[in-house]
Amino acid sequence: MKRWRLYVLCILLGCMKMQAQTLPMPFQKGDRVVFLGNSITEGGHYHSYIWLYYVTRFPESRMQMYSAGTGGDASWNMLERLEEDVYGKKPTVVTASFGMNDSGYSEYLKDDVEKFVSSQLLRVDTAFRKMQDIMLAHKDTKVILxxxxxxxxxxQNDKNKPLPGKNETMSRIVEMQKKAASMNGWSFVDFFSPIEAVNKEQQAKTPAFTLTQGDRIHPDNHGNMLMAYFFLKSQGLAGKPVANVCINAATRKVLNTENCYVSKLKQDNGIALAFNYLAKSLPYPLDTVPRGWGKKHSQFEASEYVPIIEELNQEILQVKGLQPGNYMLKIDGHFIATFDAGALGSGINMAVLYNTPQYQQAVKVMHLNEERWNIEKRFREYAWTEFRILKQKGMLFQDNLAAMDTLRASVHENIFLAGHLDNFSKMMYPEIREAWQDGMDLLVNRMYELAQPVVHRIELVKETETCQ
Known part of the structure; x- marks a missing residue:
């Protein structure tokens, strides 16, 4: 438990500071959630990981989640696209995050940094106040800052020197968001403080540790999963199990169930216990493969730093009254693992057994969600081109050859534009956008279809010398 001490202390201190803050409620069936942000949202997975949790944990409560992240955006850029790009999606909930680009970059290596910071914070405050006015005008849409x-x-990395003082400026922007949330009666979720705590703990042991992709800015997959974890935890979802089953094999009685159904319980020759099991949820699949451009770490690695498994991924099978010995766990006739009577009596977590049919069912949902994310990112690149370049030239959504010519002629104005031209050359055609949107809709439909509960037959077979 020592590994969690710094983390727990940070959370407790954070809660003491945030007594006046309102934490968000869990999303509900039918919600349309839009995540507004910068490149950390555009190219990151945290919102995708959040949706994956909701699909697997609440498969009957269908909802829709959208990324509205755009690379390079500060609050004043978000202000320019807030109506069309965010509220145009008809959200029931909007989350808004900014600060990385707002706080500046190379200016911290120049003279008179304090003057720059003061000017920058004033600019953020001005833009953010206007954003708040728009958000308040949409009275039926909840806001989570x-x-x-x-x-x-x-x-510690000699090839990437830090910008001293930038993080302090970002902390002041976070304070702005906290105050605005409190003043407007909105919810607030803090990624800044708990991730700082993880960094501090891990870097004390390994100075070369980072949750970013190596640029000090963009979280890698494990960093994105930490963000998803802190978001879900703030919604009060920690401790909500996939399912819990407790059975007394000696008396053949079901002692307790949570979020699942147990039926047709019996014992046969050689079978210590068998029953039908229908969980209302799937285990949360933590991907062990680094996915996304430039990513070197996996989603699963986040579980090394915070208690994701313990708090968000518990599918407990507890069987009391077994005779001493080892027992083979079989599901739908397939061998899963062997446990002794003591472990089963205390309870095993099936959510970490990656060869169970229910976990593999969840993996399929995960892969479909990943493919959906890949397509959605094309739409975010298209949005970047529209709002960052074409809107400024009075050509928003003109989407024709004249717009394409304008973009080609404007490459010298923005170093990132060249990388977006190919995507825009396809997405300027409505038929292409429609086809890709249809593809995403199909993937979402399949995600929810595959996440639906399935009955499994669970067996515990006592090992014998013959079996061995």
């Missing part, structure tokens, strides 16, 4: 992840200033 999100204090973004920190700039990793303490990461």
């Amino acid at each position: 999100v204090g973004g992840p920190p700039y990793d200033e303490k990461w």
